[in-house]
Amino acid sequence: xKEVEQNSGPLSVPEGAIASLNCTYSDRGSQSFFWYRQYxxxxxxxxxxxxxxxxxEDGRFTAxxxxxxxxxxxxxxxxxxxxxxxxxxxxxxxxxxxxxxxTRLSVIA
Amino acid sequence: GAVVSQHPSRVICKSxxxxxxxxxxxxxxATTMFWYRQFPKQSLMLMATSNEGxxxxxxxxxEKDKFLxxxxxxxxxxxxxxxxxxxxxxxYICSATKTGGPEAFFGQGTRLTVV
Numbered sequence: 001x002k003e004v005e006q007n008s009g010p011l012s013v014p015e016g017a018i019a020s021l022n023c024t025y026s027d028r029g030s031q032s033f034f035w036y037r038q039y040x041x042x043x044x045x046x047x048x049x050x051x052x053x054x055x056x057e058d059g060r061f062t063a064x065x066x067x068x069x070x071x072x073x074x075x076x077x078x079x080x081x082x083x084x085x086x087x088x089x090x091x092x093x094x095x096x097x098x099x100x101x102x103t104r105l106s107v108i109a
Numbered sequence: 110g111a112v113v114s115q116h117p118s119r120v121i122c123k124s125x126x127x128x129x130x131x132x133x134x135x136x137x138x139a140t141t142m143f144w145y146r147q148f149p150k151q152s153l154m155l156m157a158t159s160n161e162g163x164x165x166x167x168x169x170x171x172e173k174d175k176f177l178x179x180x181x182x183x184x185x186x187x188x189x190x191x192x193x194x195x196x197x198x199x200x201y202i203c204s205a206t207k208t209g210g211p212e213a214f215f216g217q218g219t220r221l222t223v224v
């Protein structure tokens with residue numbers, strides 16, 4: 001069974017710090033990975049996708065993928081209180097994406 | 110773009126009545142849509158996969174006669190919660206994928222409260 005493991009948190013970081021969110025996955029053959037952000041009471045929103053080993057940067061967000069270690073991470077630089085949310089990583093399963101349970105991030109002002 | 114619109118965003122209904130939730134892909138055709146349920150502080154739970162023009166595939170433990178799914182066009186899927194009970198109160202979310210791409214795009218979600 002394809003699975004995604006995430007630390008549920010909460011992860012607390014001070015405003016301005018770097019938040020590091022991590023995810024391991026079971027399917028060695030998976031080629032694409034996604035990070036979603038879910039604010040409390042809202043639905044998930046796609047914020048990053050990554051398809052190849054290495055880093056992908058988009059503004060304050062950097063996704064890192066290591067296929068050999070089956071590990072994907074999301075770094076948030078200069079964390080803001082508005083970044084406080086649950087972050088879900090996901091990869092394609094047989095049909096729907098397989099989601100982790102999410103890591104709750106709290107950025108303290 | 111990839112916009113998925115879900116309606117209504119909130120609904121309160123009486124126990125025993127039925128509620129219909131609509132999920133529309135506004136700027137792309139979605140051959141497959143997914144329905145999730147999420148209880149407070151819990152993770153997404155996939156309920157069913159909806160394919161245009163065919164019967165939905167339900168996850169184990171989800172009653173297909175209670176949660177009716179219709180995917181009549183490439184841009185619209187509906188979920189009807191029949192004979193709703195208070196334990197059906199939850200946050201229902203749909204998502205859709207574009208042809209050829211694995212990313213899921215989510216609707217805004219529907220908060221259902223059964224009283």
